[in-house]
Amino acid sequence: MTRIPDIESFEERAAIAEYDGGLSRSEAENVAARGQGFPDAAAYWQWLADYVVARRLP
Incomplete structure (x- = not known):
């Protein structure tokens, strides 16, 4: 399951x-971030950065 922030x-x-x-x-x-299933804000922001760079869901 992919978490979408x-x-x-x-x-x-x-x-x-x-x-x-x-x-x-x-x-x-x-x-x-934890409220959306991420361990912390760093993981939340990293997910978003990876999404922007790849232009697709991780």
């Missing part, structure tokens, strides 16, 4: 975690 949902969840939850941006992005 939802960028809008990621950004919204990260913003809520940051501003309402009092987390740093980095921590908030990790929360948002």
